[in-house]
Amino acid sequence: MQKLKSTLPNMVIVLGLIAAITSSLLALVYIVTKEPIAKVQETKLNKAISDVVPGLDRFEEYKVKSAIGEDSLTFYKAFNKDGEYIGTAVKSYDNNGFNGYIEIIVGFDENGNVIKDVPLKQGETPGLGAKMADTESHFITQWFGKNLSSFTPKVKKDGGDVDAITAATISSRAYCRAMDLAYQTYLSQKGGNQ
Amino acid sequence: MNQLQNFSKGLLRENPILVLVLGTCPTLAVTTSAINGFSMGLAVTFVLAMSNMFISLLKNFISDDIRIPAFIVIIATFVTIVDLSLQAYIPSLYESLGLFIPLIVVNCIVLGRAEAFASKNDVFSSIIDGLGMGIGYAIALTVLGMLREFLGTLSIFNYKIFSGDGALMFIMAPGAFICLGFLMAIANMLVKKLK
Numbered sequence: 001m002q003k004l005k006s007t008l009p010n011m012v013i014v015l016g017l018i019a020a021i022t023s024s025l026l027a028l029v030y031i032v033t034k035e036p037i038a039k040v041q042e043t044k045l046n047k048a049i050s051d052v053v054p055g056l057d058r059f060e061e062y063k064v065k066s067a068i069g070e071d072s073l074t075f076y077k078a079f080n081k082d083g084e085y086i087g088t089a090v091k092s093y094d095n096n097g098f099n100g101y102i103e104i105i106v107g108f109d110e111n112g113n114v115i116k117d118v119p120l121k122q123g124e125t126p127g128l129g130a131k132m133a134d135t136e137s138h139f140i141t142q143w144f145g146k147n148l149s150s151f152t153p154k155v156k157k158d159g160g161d162v163d164a165i166t167a168a169t170i171s172s173r174a175y176c177r178a179m180d181l182a183y184q185t186y187l188s189q190k191g192g193n194q
Numbered sequence: 195m196n197q198l199q200n201f202s203k204g205l206l207r208e209n210p211i212l213v214l215v216l217g218t219c220p221t222l223a224v225t226t227s228a229i230n231g232f233s234m235g236l237a238v239t240f241v242l243a244m245s246n247m248f249i250s251l252l253k254n255f256i257s258d259d260i261r262i263p264a265f266i267v268i269i270a271t272f273v274t275i276v277d278l279s280l281q282a283y284i285p286s287l288y289e290s291l292g293l294f295i296p297l298i299v300v301n302c303i304v305l306g307r308a309e310a311f312a313s314k315n316d317v318f319s320s321i322i323d324g325l326g327m328g329i330g331y332a333i334a335l336t337v338l339g340m341l342r343e344f345l346g347t348l349s350i351f352n353y354k355i356f357s358g359d360g361a362l363m364f365i366m367a368p369g370a371f372i373c374l375g376f377l378m379a380i381a382n383m384l385v386k387k388l389k
Contacts, residue, residue, distance in 0.1 A: 004255055006258055007257075015260050018256075018267055022267055022271040029278050033281065037278070040285045125366065126226040126227055126346075
C-alpha cells in the first residue's frame with residue numbers, strides 16, 4: 001500500500017484515530033489495574049500502622065491540621081482487641097530530603113513516647129540516604145521509646161540528639177523534621193479537641 | 195540482513211548505550227544497583243518491542259508530517275501501561291524505579307528505533323529489532339548497575355560480597371560517568387576485534 005499523503009484531512013483523521021485508540025486502551029488498563037494498585041497501597045499502609053503500634057486490632061482514621069505547615073496530617077488512633085486505646089500512628093512527611101519528598105509513619109503511646117517509626121516513601125540516594133529504608137538500622141531504632149520533648153529531633157551536627165546516617169546529613173535532617181512535625185502535631189491535637 | 199543479525203546487532207555492534215550512546219540520561223540515573231538496571235532494561239525492552247510493532251503496522255497510515263507526534267503517542271501509551279502494571283503487580287520494583295518509568299517516553303532509543311527502523315521495515319523485523327535493541331540496552335544497564343553497585347556498596351543484586359562500605363562515589367553521578375566510560379571503551383575494543 002502507498003504511504004498516505006500529508007493532506008490536512010489525512011493528518012487530522014490519523015492523529016485523531018491514534019489518540020482515540022490509545023486513550024481507550026489506556027482507560028482499559030487503568031480500570032484493570034485500579035483495584036490492585038489501591039489494594040497494594042492499602043496493605044502497605046496497614047502493615048506500617050500495625051508495625052508502629054504493635055498489638056493493634058482496629059484503628060480510626062482522622063485528619064489533624066499540621067502544627068507547623070499548612071497541610072493536615074493523617075492520624076490513626078489504634079485500639080487493641082479489648083477496645084482499649086493503645087496509641088496513635090501519625091503519618092508525617094518532609095519535602096526537603098536529598099531527592100525531595102519523604103513520608104514516614106510514627107506510633108506514639110498515650111504519654112507521647114515514640115513506640116516505633118518507619119519510612120513509607122523515600123527516593124534518597126542508594127547507599128547513602130536510602131539506608132533509612134532499613135527499618136533495623138540504628139538510625140531508625142534510635143527513636144524507639146524516646147520522648148521528643150527530651151530527645152531533641154535534630155542531628156548531632158545541629159545540636160540535637162540524633163545520630164545521622166553517615167554521609168547523608170540532608171536525608172537525616174529531613175527525617176528529623178518529619179519526626180518533629182509528627183510530634184508537634186500530635187501534641188497540638190492532644191491539647192486541643194481530642 | 196537475516197533476522198539473527200537483525201537481532202544480534204543490538205547486543206554489541208550497535209548497542210544503544212555502549213556504541214550508539216542513546217538514552218544515557220536514565221541510564222546514568224537508574225544504574226545505582228544491578229536490580230534497578232536490570233528491571234529498567236526489561237521495561238525498555240517491552241516498550242521498544244511493542245512500539246516498534248505498532249509503528250511498523252501503522253507506518254503506511256502515518257504520513258511524514260505527523261510521524262513524530264504519532265510515534266510519541268504510541269510510545270507513551272506503552273510506557274503508561276508498563277507504569278500502571280508495575281504499580282499494581284510488582285510494587286517493590288515500582289518503588290525503586292518509579293520516577294524513571296515515565297521517562298522512558300523521552301528515551302531517545304525508543305523514538306530512535308521507531309524513526310530509523312520500524313517506520314521503514316516490516317512488522318516481524320521491527321519486533322526483532324526492538325527485542326535485540328532492548329536486550330542490548332538491558333545488558334548494558336545490568337552490567338553498569340552491577341559494576342557500580344559492587345564498587346559502591348561491595349554487593350551485587352543486594353547480595354553482600356565483601357563486608358564494608360565501598361567507594362560511595364560510584365553510587366553518585368561522577369562514578370556513573372566513569373564506569374560508563376570504561377564500559378564504552380571495552381565495548382568499542384570488542385567491536386573492533388570482531389571486525
